[in-house]
Each structure stands twice: as structure tokens, then as C-alpha cells.
Amino acid sequence: MRPSEVRQLTDAELSQKLEETYEELRNLRFQHATRQLQNTARFGLLRKDVARIKTIQRERQLAAEAISV
Template identity: 45%
Template sequence: MANKAEDIRKLSREERASKLNELRDEQFNLRFQHSTGQLENTARMREVRREIARIKTVMNEQVEAAD
């Protein structure tokens, strides 16, 4: 798990924002598939949610460090 956070820290601010937007789009699509009964890999919802949380955590750490 720490490796993922370290990888996120290595990304630039723009890359993190881009990755966050991609994950939010994927999360929306997964929720839509789940509600229509088309989602086969329900574990992916959890993975995406946690990846979003990791990115937001690193972004908040960067903001706190800048202050």
C-alpha cells in the first residue's frame, strides 16, 4: 500500500488531478453499471474508492506542507 502512495507523491500536481478525474469518471461508470445490474467485478468499486482517497490524502499533505 505504501508503494502506491509513494508513486502518487512522485506525480506532478497536474498528473494527480488528471488521475483523480479519471478515477471519478470510472467510479461514476461503475456505480451506473452496478445500479443496472451489469457490473461483474464489484471489488473494483472498492479499489477505485480507495485510490481516490489515496490521491486526495496526498494532495492534502502537499497543501499542508506548503503552509
């Protein structure tokens, strides 16, 4: 997911997307543990998606705090 796509999501959608990404990461870990995983590069992509989502959430939080101060 590109950063521009993440920025277009609402706060609720970001939270939902984060939960979905964590769920997919968990499933990939199970597949890896049982040696069923074919595409191990997916781990890195999902971890980067998590970082992007959390970064956008933090930026919005800081912007809201700056406005209220």
C-alpha cells in the same frame, strides 16, 4: 495504485488522475445499477485510490503552507 506511485505524480497529474478515477467510479455505478457489473470489488479499490490521491494533495498543501509561514 500504490502510495509511492501517487507521490511521484505532479500536482496536475494528481488532479487529472482524481478526475479519471471519479469518472470510472461513476461508470461503475451505472453498470451496477443496470446489473452489468462483474467485479464489484473494483468499487473499493477506486475509493481507496481517491483517498490516497486526496491525502497526498493535502500533505503537499500543508507542506506549502508551512513553508510560507
